[in-house]
């Protein structure tokens with residue numbers, strides 16, 4: 001879309017469909033990590049969430065009704081990672097499907113002997129190339145409390161969306177140039193390998209051990225902690241914190 005047309009539409013949306021004051025205040029109270037920024041940034045987050053709500057299509061699975069408070073809770077958390085990058089980073093999908101609870105997905109793996117093992121995996125969220133993004137409301141609703149553990153399903157799934165913007169989910173989101181990509185891969189690989197060794201040794205880790213599954217999960221899990229428990233991430237993984245600070249163009253530990 002032409003820039004001026006897009007801007008005019010955005011202005012109209014902000015004027016006509018602004019998130020009501022009371023609902024926004026309620027959202028910040030339920031999810032205090034959203035408010036850990038300057039007043040100007042918090043205001044921009046509200047505007048971005050308004051535009052997100054106008055652009056995306058929410059649907060509830062199995063008869064779940066997604067009310068305004070739920071949609072605003074999801075939109076505000078989803079917009080955190082793109083507060084500085086811009087909403088067009090989410091242009092590649094439209095749908096958000098909300099389930100009441102975690103979803104069981106049938107999975108299978110083939111072991112070294114060629115034997116197929118079937119199992120069920122409990123998913124609190126899932127992001128697919130081209131969308132939709134699936135979220136379990138139970139986990140979204142808990143995000144205020146689970147922030148202390150560095151857990152946030154919305155940031156996790158939308159970090160995957162950013163990662164997949166250039167194709168594969170591989171822990172490397174689109175970066176400005178080749179030097180930035182090489183630097184990213186170098187730091188992420190080193191930190192990921194060290195993390196996997198700690199998980200293998202059964203050490204207690206700030207990041208959920210699930211991050212050891214693959215580099216893309218390490219990126220998504222680290223992004224969660226970056227936004228909801230930034231001090232802890234900066235203390236335990238300073239190099240990862242710096243990498244994410246550069247990519248997201250935000251410094252959440254400065255205001256939390």
Ligand SMILES: [Zn+2]
Nearest residue numbers: 156160217220
């Ligand atoms: Zn994931």
